């Protein structure tokens with residue numbers, strides 16, 4: 279098998295949710311010297327994008343989306359330690375959660391992996407996080423940054439609801455708030471009162487560091 283065969287196989291097997299094949303191909307690719315970035319950005323993410331497009335066209339339904347997502351998550355478990363390999367000291371604490379009403383966690387998990395790789399201490403609150411959960415985590419962990427993820431246009435308004443609740447609890451000044459997720463835009467992030475937004479995990483890390491540096495120098 280060539281690296282191209284691996285990428286093609288990963289793309290196709292993720293699309294049909296064949297988790298064992300995706301694991302096998304991921305391991306094989308790594309053994310052949312392919313980088314975790316190649317596997318992620320040239321096969322797994324494009325495959326999930328196509329899954330989303332098929333769902334939109336009515337060719338795929340929730341079960342197909344679910345098994346494709348599970349296949350991708352399995353590969354991420356293998357890639358996690360490789361993507362997160364770091365000797366860096368802790369640069370800051372990041373609390374991250376998917377908002378209430380939303381169960382999408384693959385994008386959030388990817389951001390967490392990259393943040394860990396960049397030296398952040400990440401506390402993952404999981405999915406379906408109500409405002410109280412974010413507030414309790416801020417009180418307990420005193421993070422530098424709180425990240426909120428939403429993948430549905432119907433759950434994006436939870437950003438504003440969370441930010442209002444954090445404000446009401448008197449904690450807004452203590453944290454930088456970042457938002458993200460497939461349907462989120464910079465305009466939306468600004469409108470809901472977030473401090474930062476990023477469209478992908480690599481940009482999220484860069485933005486987090488910039489916001490933290492600006493806060494510390496202020």
Ligand code: B12
Pocket residue numbers: 323326327329330331333334340341343344345346347348379380381382383384385386388389424425426427428429430431432456457458459460461474475476477478479480482
């Ligand atoms: C897999 C999937 C599912 C899986 C989720 C599995 C899981 N464990 O996450 C399941 C099957 C559960 C699911 C369910 C549903 N889904 Co769905 N799902 C998807 C799919 C195909 C992929 C999402 C994904 O993981 N992408 C991969 C990651 C890597 O995406 P990414 O955006 O590149 O992530 C980056 C950025 O967003 C950013 N980021 C993410 N979070 C954060 C946070 C911060 C702070 C920052 C800075 C950055 C950041 O960094 C990430 C990494 O680079 C998308 C299609 C799509 N194109 O998004 C639909 C999609 C999101 N789902 C959709 C829908 C409609 C649903 C359902 C309502 C379907 C239904 N009728 O039941 C339910 C809702 C369930 C719920 N209450 O949440 C729609 C949403 C439409 C909309 N505009 O609202 C989409 C867009 C499909 C479509 N094209 O119609 N889904």
